[in-house]
Structure formats: structure tokens, C-alpha cells
Amino acid sequence: MVNQKGGVGKTTTAVNLAAGLGFGGLSVLLVDLDPQGNASTAVGGEHRNEEPGTYEVLIEQENIADHVQVSEEAPNLKVLVATMDLAGAEIELVSVVSRETRLKRAIDAYLADNDVDYVIIDCPPSLGILTINAFVAAAELLIPIQCEYYALEGLTQLQRSISMVKANINPSLVLSTVLLTMYDGRTRLSSDVAEQVKQYFPEETMETIIPRSVRIAEAPSYGQTVITYQPASAGGQAYLAAAEELARRGAEQD
Template identity: 60%
Template sequence: MFHVKQSSNTSTAEYGVDTPLARELADLTARRKALESVTVRFDGPTRIFTISNQKGGVGKTTTAVNVASAMAELGAKVLVIDLDPQGNASTALGVPHTADLQSIYDVLISDVPLAEVVQVSPESPNLLCAPSTIHLAGAEIELVSQVAREHRLRTALNDYLSAHPTDVVIIDCPPSLGLLTINAFTAATEVMIPIQCEYYALEGLSQLLGNIRMIQKHLNPDLTMSTILLTMFDGRTRLAQQVAEEVRGHFPHEVLDTVIPRSVRVSEAPSFGQTVITYDGQSVGAVAYREAAVEIARRANDDNEKRH
């Protein structure tokens, strides 16, 4: 298993003094070195994640784009579908999403093939994005009268995947449970939930799990809640440690060992039209997201080996 903390062979003496900061730097150096030699396989069926949490501000879009970029760096062919009308995922991936461009809105409402709206991110030829535009804000109302309104994204995505081999699809959806989010749940095979390591972290999670069960029962029996990622973690606070322990206690198999720390670099990157993976790939936030991507991939490999 790929853990957030790697045993360090780097002596803190190299940094001149044995202090908490020196130990952190030594640990980060060891983790960077460990990532340099990592190899993972993406040889199973396409994994389709929807990133969801009905609580806002927990890092949904940040997690979507950085996990996607890290997986692309590992060699996976990754498609990000920006289903949030704000279009923040499109911005972070450096993909144009002005109102005059075709977008995921046209796929959902006008049956435009997904392949016609997908763009390649400047970050990597392996990283693709179906952008959002402001038109998506009205899609909730327009979808109401559409035939098979809950399945429109799933149909479009299946058509796309039949002609464009893709290892991972990541759907970034809005925090509310409307028809856009239901389309994301119906199209996905897995749910990834980012949980902020702060007070009220579990607020609304029981409702989200209830919604997932409802989707499983009525629309998508193949949907599983496979991954929980702890975000905005501050190891200096007792609260963050308590939240992490509580979440792991409730979901011991779903929570990744990797945690994402609070990081200025992670916050800065989108303003430059980049993920933190390309903005500052050696920063602690980038290292953590790369570790998370490795752990997600390796868990799938382990599960496939167990089945066979």
C-alpha cells in the first residue's frame, strides 16, 4: 500500500538541525524520491468516477483536476467531464470554455457527440476535458422535459468510450443534488468523496449516502462508493486528527491512507490555469495528490488480482 508518510532514509542532519521543519523536509524528499520510481498499471476496464459531496468548499474540483492530472502523469488516458456550471475544472485544466464554444451542455441538451466537445488539456496529451460553459446553469430546467433525462450523460459517455479508449473518467459535479448530479451518478461506476478535515466534516454525508443508495436502487445498480479522500488536513491541530480518525472509523476500507494537506500552492494553481501537478510538482500538495493517484490505481490493481 502506498502511504502518505514514507519512511525516510534522508537524515535530518543533512538540513543542519533536527527540528520539526527539518523532519518534514526530509520526509517530503523521501516521498518525492519514492514517486520517481513508481509504476502502476491501467489495464482494467474504464473507471468512471463522480466526485461528489453536498457540502461546499471541501475540494471537489481541486481533487477532480489534480487526481486526473496525476493519473495522466502516470500514463493513464484521462477524461475530465466538467458538469459544474461554474466551469472551475475547465479553468484549472487550461481549457477554453467561453459561451460561444460547444460544451457538455450541448451534449446533454442537443445530443452533440461527446467527442465533438472534448479538448486536450495543455498539461498533457493524456489529459482531456469536456468543458462546462455558462449555458449549463439552465440545463437543470431544460433537462426536465428531455427523454431519458437521467441517462443522457451515460448514453453519450458510452458512445464516446466505444470509439475512444480511456482509462479513467472523472466527473466534477455541482454540490446540489439536481439532474446534473443525477446524470453524473447514473453515468459513473464509482463515487469519490472528498471530506474536509474540519468541524462539520460529516455533515450531510449521511444524506449523500442515502442519495447514492437511491441511485443504486432505481438508476445505476453498478455504482459503488469506492473512495474517500481526506482534504485540507492540518496535522498540527487536534481537530484534524480527530476528524480523520472518525471518518476512518466509519469507512475503514474506503478512506485512502493518503491525506491532502492544506497548501498554498494547491490554492494558487487554478489562477494560472493549471493543476498543482504542473504548477509546482515538487510541492507538498502536488506530492500528496500524486500519492493519492497511485493509491487509487494500486487498489484497483489489487482488487483485479483478487478477482482473478
């Protein structure tokens, strides 16, 4: 999950798709790569008392299996939590050899011994070394785009970074999925932006659109996803539909 713009619903999308896939019977590993740790909070991961997680995996090269937590937010969901220690990782990794591949090596090692259907990586809102690690580790990118003014701003820079990683480190990386978020059907602006995004990404844009929803905004304050907080709400139903569509796309690819 990547978008260097903040406030586009990136973390919200990461945790709700992870939960939705888990409720669908799929095994999911959620990797929180954002020092703010919001994804960890949303799925009930303990990360406020310096619990080991992504930082130890990246900096100390410890095993994911030793630090992954079972989430009670959804069946079949595990989380590798992020703490504020991760904020210093950008500096600590500057002089490290092969620093861009540390997350990939850790995830590959974990997948070799654990049956996982989806690994979802929640990236920070930047294009620094943490996000580059995600680009190298990932096979596909999902970009949430909010249906608001300046929605496509910064995508050129993002695509340039993707092209750089494909050319130099991870040639198999693809931008496979775009999810429209914060859609307000009462405004012409949302409709115009949605149409613009579909023209820009005709194959990648998901059919499911996530509406602007008070319930989606409330859920994190209870340490939950909207899927468990208010599953019958418009937001809960939309994210369940998005998870189903994502799984269906994956099945068709397989």
C-alpha cells in the same frame, strides 16, 4: 467526484487526480459537470467564449468526441468543458424523457470508440439532475471530505441519494473511495476528523491525505493544477501519491 458541500476540495481533487493519472501514463477524460467551469479552467480548457461542451452533450445530445479538448496540463488528458449555459440544464431537462441517462449514453458512446482508462466527472455542489446524471453514468463515487468541523454533515443525505439511484437506475454504483483533504497536522481538530472519517469509512478511506496548502490554493489562479504549478510542494506530492494510490486500487480490482 461528489460532495454537495462546497469548499471541500472536490474540483481541486478532480483536476489533480486527472493530471496525476495522465502523468502516470493513463488515458483520462475529465468531464466538467459544474456550470462554474472551474475544472475546465484548471486544466486549460477553453470555455469562456461559449465553446461547446457538456451542455451540448446533455441538451442537444451531441457527441463528446466532437467537443472534447486536449489538455496541455498533462499527457493523455482530455476535457469536456462546462460553460454557464449548463446552469440552465436543470430546468431544460425537467420534462425530458430519460433525462437521468443522457450523460451515461454519451460516455458509453465515446468509450466505444476511444481507449480511455479513467473518466473523471466533476459534479456541482448539489444533488440536482446534473449530479444524478453523474451517478447514473458512473461505476464508482469518490467523496473528498475536508478535515474540518461539520465534515460529515450532509453525508446522510448524499448516501440516501446514492441508495435511491442504486435501487432505481444504476444498481452497480458503489461509493468506493473517500479522500481526506485540507488536513492541518498542527491542529487536534484535523486529527480527530480524520479518525472519525476512517471509522465511518474504514475500507473506502485512502491512505494518502491531502494537506492544507497555499500552493494548492494558488494553482487555479494560474490555470494549472498544483502538480504542474508546484510539483515539489507538499500539495503536489500528495496529489501525485493519491493518483498513484487510486491507480493501484484500480489495478488490484482488475
